[in-house]
Amino acid sequence: DQQVKQNSPSLSVQEGRISILNCDYTNSMFDYFLWYKKYPAEGPTFLISISSIKDKNEDGRFTVFLNKSAKHLSLHIVPSQPGDSAVYFCAASVNYGGSQGNLIFGKGTKLSVKP
Amino acid sequence: NAGVMQNPRHLVRRRGQEARLRCSPMKGHSHVYWYRQLPEEGLKFMVYLQKENIIDESGMPKERFSAEFPKEGPSILRIQQVVRGDSAAYFCASSPRGQEEKLFFGSGTQLSVL
Numbered sequence: 001d002q003q004v005k006q007n008s009p010s011l012s013v014q015e016g017r018i019s020i021l022n023c024d025y026t027n028s029m030f031d032y033f034l035w036y037k038k039y040p041a042e043g044p045t046f047l048i049s050i051s052s053i054k055d056k057n058e059d060g061r062f063t064v065f066l067n068k069s070a071k072h073l074s075l076h077i078v079p080s081q082p083g084d085s086a087v088y089f090c091a092a093s094v095n096y097g098g099s100q101g102n103l104i105f106g107k108g109t110k111l112s113v114k115p
Numbered sequence: 116n117a118g119v120m121q122n123p124r125h126l127v128r129r130r131g132q133e134a135r136l137r138c139s140p141m142k143g144h145s146h147v148y149w150y151r152q153l154p155e156e157g158l159k160f161m162v163y164l165q166k167e168n169i170i171d172e173s174g175m176p177k178e179r180f181s182a183e184f185p186k187e188g189p190s191i192l193r194i195q196q197v198v199r200g201d202s203a204a205y206f207c208a209s210s211p212r213g214q215e216e217k218l219f220f221g222s223g224t225q226l227s228v229l
């Protein structure tokens with residue numbers, strides 16, 4: 001049973017426009033959410049995170065929105081750049097016993113930003 | 116390069132052989148995590164270790180897989196008697212004490228079992 005779902009395997013966006021990547025989760029115990037970016041042949045790189053006590057977190061061109069009632073979060077990238085082309089993973093964790101490193105990942109969305 | 120170092124990058128084994136994957140965490144990081152990514156899947160947590168201690172191994176298969184993080188040296192993920200289904204990318208991550216939510220990943224080891 002997939003607890004973190006990224007239903008769009010791929011997304012194509014024009015340079016300069018907004019990219020919106022979506023993520024749904026089923027476990028209401030999740031209280032911390034993260035987005036990772038992954039280039040081919042590299043490990044995932046931390047991008048941005050949000051705690052369940054917030055509904056928005058912004059870092060430069062990247063904003064994550066959390067809708068707890070819908071168990072949904074989204075990552076907005078604006079403006080999108082060709083260098084943003086990568087696979088984006090949504091991840092979630094339950095904070096108990098300090099085991100926050102046990103992250104549940106979605107399957108990823110491959111973003112292509114066209115010049 | 117002060118990042119998480121994994122070696123080898125690629126490892127080919129025949130069925131029944133042993134695979135040893137190594138991970139050196141970032142300098143100053145005391146927590147190590149191993150994740151596995153099967154083709155077309157997301158990363159799946161396997162094990163969380165601190166020096167000489169396994170903290171959480173809830174994602175480790177019950178047989179053939181083991182992990183250690185000795186007092187000196189890298190963390191080792193060991194897979195005995197490999198089968199084709201073990202073919203995957205294995206990622207190691209580390210985090211500093213008190214910031215376990217921020218994982219820094221290595222580039223991974225691609226294991227291919229023939």
